[in-house]
Amino acid sequence: xxxxxxxxxxxxxxxNGVKLxxxxxxxxxxxxxxxxxxxxxSSQARAIVMVVDRGGxxxxxxxxxxxxxxxxxxxxxxYDPGVDPATMLLAVTRVDxxxxxxxxxxxxxxxxxxxxxDTRLSEIFLQLCAELKVRxxxxxxxxLSANYDNYDDExxxxxxxxxxxxxKAKENVxxxxxxxxxxxxxxxxxxxxxxxxxxxxVFLQDPTETGIPG
Numbered sequence: 075x076x077x078x079x080x081x082x083x084x085x086x087x088x089x090n091g092v093k094l095x096x097x098x099x100x101x102x103x104x105x106x107x108x109x110x111x112x113x114x115x116s117s118q119a120r121a122i123v124m125v126v127d128r129g130g131x132x133x134x135x136x137x138x139x140x141x142x143x144x145x146x147x148x149x150x151x152x153y154d155p156g157v158d159p160a161t162m163l164l165a166v167t168r169v170d171x172x173x174x175x176x177x178x179x180x181x182x183x184x185x186x187x188x189x190x191x192d193t194r195l196s197e198i199f200l201q202l203c204a205e206l207k208v209r210x211x212x213x214x215x216x217x218l219s220a221n222y223d224n225y226d227d228e229x230x231x232x233x234x235x236x237x238x239x240x241x242k243a244k245e246n247v248x249x250x251x252x253x254x255x256x257x258x259x260x261x262x263x264x265x266x267x268x269x270x271x272x273x274x275x276v277f278l279q280d281p282t283e284t285g286i287p288g
Contacts, residue, residue, distance in 0.1 A: 078110075095119070116143025121161045127168045130210045136217040148243035149236075155246050162247055164214070166206050166255040169285075173199040192277040200283060203255040210253045218244045256285035 088094075097111040115122065122144060124135060139145045144160065151158040177195045261284040263276045281287055 112142050116147060119144075120159055121163060123163045123165055125165045125167060126210075128166065128172050128206065130166075130206075130213040131164065131217060133217055133220065136214070145243070148246060149239045152239045152242040152246060155250070161250045161252065163252040163254060164210055166210060166253065167258070169202060169206065169255045170199060170257040170260055173202050176202070195277040196279070196283070199257070199278065203285065206255045207253045211248070211251065214251060215248060218247065254285050254288055258284070258286060260284045261286040 095114055097114060122139075124131060126135065139162075144162075147158055147160055148155075173195060176198050180194075180198075257278070260276065260278045261281060263273045264278065264281050264284065267273045267276060278284055
């Protein structure tokens with residue numbers, strides 16, 4: 075039905091020409107969807123934002139880096155990433171849901187815990203964010219190794235230069251990888267609070283703690 079929709083937003087962040095493209099997905103069944111995503115990722119994107127939940131990137135999502143053409147770009151610019159920059163970012167969602175559940179469990183199993191203690195909930199959330207950053211980086215490392223390091227001896231010997239470029243590309247991905255656990259609901263509530271609106275379930279005190287500004 076629809077091939078393209080253009081959406082504008084009056085935002086200072088976009089005034090200098092930043093373009094945000096919501097890709098329809100590589101695995102969608104329609105050809106037009108796949109072509110839009112593959113064309114943009116393989117030739118135009120300067121940063122790829124992969125949205126994951128607390129489980130992190132799966133083997134399938136990491137494999138999309140290859141099938142979308144992104145991986146070929148990284149190999150082509152492996153020894154000079156500045157020529158064709160394409161940073162990968164992980165946006166980790168539903169972190170507040172996990173923090174709330176952890177806080178509820180803590181209150182249930184500890185008679186002295188205060189299940190209305192927003193300070194404690196904030197502590198759990200921020201600690202969880204720190205742990206997710208470490209765990210997600212290791213997952214990406216493991217997935218890249220599983221997907222791109224398994225070549226037989228004959229193939230590796232036949233094309234050592236390409237194998238070296240693959241290794242360098244993987245190194246570049248990990249060096250520039252950004253991981254951002256976020257809570258959009260908390261950010262929304264803090265914005266409403268700043269505007270003097272009545273809010274509920276706000277346990278973070280500063281917008282930077284939500285991960286969204288980062």
